[in-house]
Amino acid sequence: MSQLLDVLRFELAFRRRHPPLWIFTGICFVFGFLSVGIKGGMTPFGGVGTIAINSPVALQRMMLVLCLLLGLVITTAFVAAAVNRDHEYGIQGLFFATPLRKGPYLLGRFGGSLLAAWFMITGLALGAMLASVMPWHDPERVVAFSLTPYAYSLGVFLFPNLLLIGAISFSVATLTRRAMFSYVALLGLLVVYIVSGNYISDLDNDFVAAVSDPFGVRAYGYAVRYWTPAEQNTLGAPFTPEILINRAIWAGVGLVILVGTLLRYQMSLPSGGGKRTKSNAPDAAPDTAQSHTKPAKLPVVQPSYDLRSQLAALRFQTRVEVRALVRSAPFLVIALFGVGNMVGGAFGFIERGGTTTLPVTHVMLQVIQGGMSAFMLIVLVFYAGELIHRERKYKVNELYDALPIPNWVPLIAKLGAMLAGMLVLLAVAAATTVSFQLSKGYAQLELGLYVRDILLMQLQVWVVLSVAAVVAQVMVNHKFLGYTVMVLIFVLQAALPALDLEHNLYNFGAFPSATYSDMNGYGHFVAGQAAFTIYWGAAAVLLMLIAELAWVRGTDNPLRLRIRAARARLTRGRVVAIVATTLVWLGAGGFIFYNTNVLNQYLPSDKQEALQVRYEQEFKQFExxxxxxxxxxxxxxxxxxxxxxxxxxxxxxxxxxxxxxxxxxxxxxxxxxxxxxxxxxxxxxxxxxxxxxxxxxxxxxxxxxxxxxxxxxxxxxxxxxxxxxxxxxxxxxxxxxxxxxxxxxxxxxYSDQFEIADPNTRREHDLPERLRMPKIDDMSARGNTYLxxxxxxxxxxxxxxxxxxxxxxxxxxxxxxxxxxxxxxxxxxxxxxxxxxxxxxxxxxxxxxxxxxxxxxxxxxxxxxxxxxxxxxxxxxxxxxxxxxxxxxxxxxxxxxxxxxxxxxxxxxxxxxxxxxxxxxxxxxxxxxxxxxxxxxxxxxxxxxxxxxxxxxxAHQVIGANVQGATLMSESLAQYSALAVMQRRYGPDKMPKFLKYELNSYLGARSSETIEELPLLLVENQQYIHYNKASLVFYALAQYIGEDALNKALSDYITEVGFQQPPYTVSHDLYEHLKRATPDRFRYLLEDMFERITLYDNRALAATLTERDDGKFDVQLELQVSKLYADGKGVETPAETLDDWVEVGVYVERERDGETVDEPLYLELHRFDQIENELTITVDERPTKAGIDPRNLLIDRAPRDNTRSVEKAR
CATH class of the missing domain: 2.60.40.1730 (tricorn interacting facor f3 domain)
Structure with missing residues (x-):
């Protein structure tokens, strides 16, 4: 133990004195502070609407995502170098010669580096904590400070994640003695994460997707997916089964890998063995025949240093660099991982939400952009460092720098290798998607479109970013600082739009959107793409010219020496090249500005908001x-x-x-x-x-x-x-x-549709509270339709x-x-x-x-x-x-x-x-x-x-007034009508799958409600209510009162209000017809469906069967029926009384048309007036499944526990 502590203290002391520890800690602190401290910083993490910017869920999502992004880089950079540092400095033999045991040596190095990484990532929490108490925040968007979200994130997610990442990095780097392989190994982990995300939207596999995510992000998202704004603002630390299982699995994987490393590592220097050749064999006799041979006369060589020889050198070195990159094991593994991710992404892209899309070429091009980008970024960032510092890594830089070649030869050669790597990955991606299309029986491949899109619409972005990565490495002259610069560029690319700096002219490497359509091709997007290609291309050339001046040769590493060398290299030709490139860059920028700001209107978000504010302030008086x-x-x-x-x-x-x-x-x-x-x-x-x-x-x-x-x-x-x-x-x-x-x-x-709708933004501009739609009893508003x-x-x-x-x-x-x-x-x-x-x-x-x-x-x-x-x-x-x-x-x-x-x-x-x-x-x-x-x-x-x-x-016969509930009569009834038609065509067996996705969409969208959820009767153009919830409500109503009765009510309603003049109909009119069609025993159901926000927590606690003497089966059920009412923020209150009719079903599995379906042996409504219930149902066949509300007619946040397998009674 003392040895372990000594090594641990030594590692921590080394890290403490090492500047990167404090640099990365500062970077993490800034990330955390900006995420919480700036406008829109928490928007990607759910801090929108009535959800506080420092709500537990928003903070935990922010910590999870940023810890994933930063943790991968920081942990790998620190932990992978823990043991390799000794090998790089050639001092490992000193440790091996001491009584130091393998366990303390490895665990001390690993533990010290892991703790250092954990310390750096805690900068996120510290930055977020400080930002959350800044005085500029809107008080209504901040909840009371709590340490729980930070402690939960750091303990439950961050430390196990760092353990897993660190164990993989440490194991691969220690056993292979090459840090680069650590990054490649972690790509495999990233592939698992990405592929799991492709299946999270598949409701049949979402639990598996949640527990298979190695970083726990999806497990956490799965746990809180239905949390309302009130729950997100108050509940702090979910410990649900999927989170506990996920954490146990992946922490266990990390420990297993670490133990495996301890067992395999050998504390000995690598032998210098290998195949003996004739020349180095100890028993080889000297070749005496050569001892008396006269020396050959050497030819006279006239060295040439002209442009032709320099170009020959460039061709030669480019071939060397390209071969070194594309043949390297890490690159090949990255490409293989990319292929795996592309295949998973292709399935996820065309099979989403229970629907399937044909693998047409323009869809596959989107798959390439989404599926290969992460791997291309890895190659771009890390191989830039590897290529630029390769000679120094192998300690041949001084010999190489003495070669009679100009600086631009190695610079262009290394950039050329980077671009060749990009092209290879894009070609592999295209080959993968083409193969995918063929495997799906789709033969309209459009290979020309692949070539055009990759070369003209995708490659230019990677060229610009490759130049940035190479130039960053040259300028900072430090591999890991170069990586940091690239990370900051990516952060700026994402952060500038959030700061209302949205113009592509100053967002490095940004291009205008260019959507391909089979109908219109690239259309008018080509001109913008071409102009920005010239603009960023000129910027890239300019950066390369500057990098060529700053290229390090020999030992001139100090900044003052590099500046002196750059001045000496600044010849007239270089000045001309820089000036000419600058003029092209400025000219292209001026042309872009003329198009975007003169011929067209450039309206950033802050200016758009200012116009909306002025519109309301100046003209609202005329409403x-x-x-x-x-x-x-x-x-x-x-x-x-x-x-x-x-x-x-x-x-x-x-x-x-x-x-x-x-x-x-x-x-x-x-x-x-x-x-x-x-x-x-x-x-x-x-x-x-x-x-x-x-x-x-x-x-x-x-x-x-x-x-x-x-x-x-x-x-x-x-x-x-x-x-x-x-x-x-x-x-x-x-x-x-x-x-x-x-x-x-x-x-x-005056039209209020131009007004700012978001309550938070309205408060920022001191605008009064605004109704999302006029109240249902506003008679003046009934003079207009909502259109x-x-x-x-x-x-x-x-x-x-x-x-x-x-x-x-x-x-x-x-x-x-x-x-x-x-x-x-x-x-x-x-x-x-x-x-x-x-x-x-x-x-x-x-x-x-x-x-x-x-x-x-x-x-x-x-x-x-x-x-x-x-x-x-x-x-x-x-x-x-x-x-x-x-x-x-x-x-x-x-x-x-x-x-x-x-x-x-x-x-x-x-x-x-x-x-x-x-x-x-x-x-x-x-x-x-x-x-x-x-x-x-x-x-x-x-x-x-x-x-x-x-x-x-x-909508075109019955149109609602411009008040609450208007879209109930248009969108909601259109939803029901289409459901009824679909059921008649495909039968009731097909409906549960559709309704399952509708339920998931409704419950999930409640979590991002920006003002308040309203009952269906008063819906204010809220899509998750008038589409998703309405599908569930009207389908259930048709099952309870009968489809014919419901349709008769709708027909009578059309007869009454169809094609009417003002005042226009409101949802209360429709509701009266529904009430007349509904039997008294179901009147409560109408109130729950339309007037309230009602949720159920129904469960099948047990289902057992007993075979009777007459061959029938008694199914004993233990059922829970629980009803809750929610307010607009999602605060739930149990119903005071219970007197509800709920379906009870008993099913048997059958094969039908090649599918396994659940066929009901018994499906009837039962009246429940208490929470805990026991029922016995007799059926003619041995059942396989039984439960309460098996068709999910009622809105239940956990519908999967409504049924369970029937077991034999003991």
Missing amino acids: ALPHPRITAVSIQADLYPKQRRVEVRGTLHLVNKTQSAIEQLHVISFDSEVEVAALEIPGATLQSFDEELGYRIYALAKPMQPGEEFDVTYDFRKHLRGFGNQSNDTAIVANGSFFNSATYMPHFG SSDSDWVSFNATISTDPDQIAVAPGYLQKEWSEGGRRYFRYEMDAPILNFWSVLSAAYTVKRDAWQPANGGEPVAIEIFYHHAHAYNIDKMIESIKDSLDYFTVEFSPYQHRQVRILEFPQYASFAQSFPNTIPYSESIGFIADASDLEAIDYVYYVTSHEVAHQWW
Whole structure:
């Protein structure tokens, strides 16, 4: 023990005197301080909305993630060098010659380095602690200080993680005596972590994913995934089974590796043996025949130092460096790990959330970016250090530096090797994804797209970062400090946007986004990519020129000597090169600035917030002013897709439907970049115009009296020139343009949609509290739908022109199509009023047509699918869903109001489908490339299509007022309608899987609620409520009261409020119909589902069976039924009374169509009035599973314990 303590003290004393200990501790402290101390620092860790920035969960997530990132680097750097340091300095023999035993020697070195690493990482906690008490924080965003989150993170997660990382690093470095292999070994650990993450979204494997994560990040996330904001702000240290199992497994792995190292390590110097050759064999006789030979005459050599010889030297050294890198064992292992991660990532990417996507090439390119990036960063950072310091590592640097070659030869050769390594990894990645595509039976490989994307869209980023890594190593002249510089660059890349410094010009290596679409290719993104490639390429060349001046030769390591040498090297040619490169860099930067800030609008987040604040402060006062309503819309839209230009001219018919005279018109253009070429209002004078906000106030020469009407004409234009900082305007593109009524028409009256919604941000700007939506009893708000504040139902027609090879579509029926002046024209007109909610799309479409024939023999409804020619995979599935939906909705709800249904594909710049009157734009990324052949996956093409068709009833027949609960009547009823159609098509056995994901989404999203959760009846456009929770509620309601009764209530509701004028319907109206359809014994259920936030904690505590003499089986069940009510923050209170009907089920496993399914032997409702219950159920067959609420009709945070296997009674 004394030997161990002596070595431990020696190691700690060495580390204490070593500057990197304090440098890395300071870095960790700064990371922790900035994460908690700056605006947005805790956002990635969940510190949003009502969750405090120093809440236990936010702090623990921050500690876990940053400890992972920093712990890998710091622990490996320190622990891997613990024993290797003795070998590098050649003093290991001194230790081996002493009475020091192997155990104390190794454990002392390991323990001292591990404690030093742990000390450095605690800097994170110290920085976070200090930042959490800084006076600039909003008091409402801070909870009381507690040491528990820090102690929990450091003890439960950090120390076991460091033990695991340290044991692997120590073992590999000690046994191989090469530190680089430690980093490679840890990549394997990183692969396990990444692959486990690919399966965390698979609800059948999420527990396995949680316990298989070597760092515990996913185990912790799994434990707190359903914690509400109140729980996250108060509960501190979860010790759940998955966390305890995870920690035990991986700490045990670390200990096993450490013990294995102790057993294998030999305290002896490596022998100098090897194969004996003829020349070194001791018994080899001298070659006397050579002793009398006259010396050969040496040739006269004329050395040449011209450019040709230098280039030859460059070619030679580049080959040497490339071979050394790509043939090295660490690089090959990194590539192998990358392949493994890519395969796991590919499966995770195309099989997500119970759905499956085809492995199309543009999806595989995303897999390459996500799956290989971490490994390329490892190669980039660490091989830069290895290559630059290789000669010094092998102590041949002085000999090498004396060679007659210029500095740029080794510099370019080593950079060339780095880039060759990048290319090899990208090629391996591409080969992996191609193989994956073929293994999935997908043969449309698009190899040309692979080459273009890798060489033109991905490689330039790695070139710039490789230059940075090489230059960092040259400039600091210290391997680990060079690594630190690169880490700081990566931190800055992430931190600058959080500080509202969002321009790509000063975020090193940043490029504008460039989304590839099968419909539109790279489109307009190419120009921005090319400009930034020149800009960062010139910056990289400039850095290389500087590095060439600072290249270290010989022993001139002190800074003053390096500066003197750089000055001496600064020849006229180098000055010219530096000046020329600088001019190219500045020129490219000026060109970029002209495009991003002059031709386009650059609006960082802080300026956007300032504009929103000013908008509210200056114009909120006009919110209550009366304004006219739009009753008719007629537009002429001319699209020039190749030029990215559009002109929309229109006529709006306005009517004063108020009881007051209108003296002013307040007109808003929602897009400040749209040019208002004309806006003509009869008898109006422009009184004021705020150009930044697009807000105009017109004074009417004569007040507009109630009932008075007139036309307003306008001419809106937009020409998207050049490229923006992020190139995010994708409304008008070469193929696949899509815009809607929000942007290309004027709107009347103050609109609160421009106001800052986040309560925390509002407090920062001293803005008053704001309602997310008006209260349900606000009668003035009931005068508007939640889609529009200046119109009700309007007549609509549109004439659209586009390029001759494209089809343009808007809501309405095609009246005429013609060509004129090299352009193609289409005229559409609706035959009945619609909501003022319309769209325009234009693309080179292929069209498939079909028709739905009503069962009653009425007029057929035309079905048209406009799609990209290469995306015909799921067209028939969409048509099938449309027909099934029309069959169901027209019988169960009301007649369909249109004579056609259209679906139109648009590029994957957005991932949604949206229902306009008889027209449904549908992203290429969510349905057109789905893999419908996977019969076990959720058929989301069928479901999404049915959901959007349902909106023709729930939004386009029944539209809610602009108050709480509005989206219950649109989104929630569309969810239910699509579920009903899907159940009729696929049967009830397919529904539990879909509902399981809906339950997971609802419970998970509650944890990030930014204001407060509301009951479904009062939902305020909260997607996790009106989508996910509503699916569960309405499906359960249909099971309790019957699908026919529920549909009859919905049909009566449509009859009452369909196509109504103001005041518009509210959720209370729907609720009254539901109450009338619900039997008295289930009235409590309606209240729990719609009026309250209700959760259950139902459990099957035991399930045993006894075989009876008559061959039947008695199943004895011990069941727990517990109901809780939650408030908007998630604080739960047990229900005071219990009188609930809950299903009890007994199941047997059967094989059906090649699948194992649970078939119910018994499934009935039982009344429960107490928490603990015992039941006996008799069934005809031997059951395999039984429990309470087996179909998860009720919202339960732990649904897996509702059922259990049936065991034989003892």
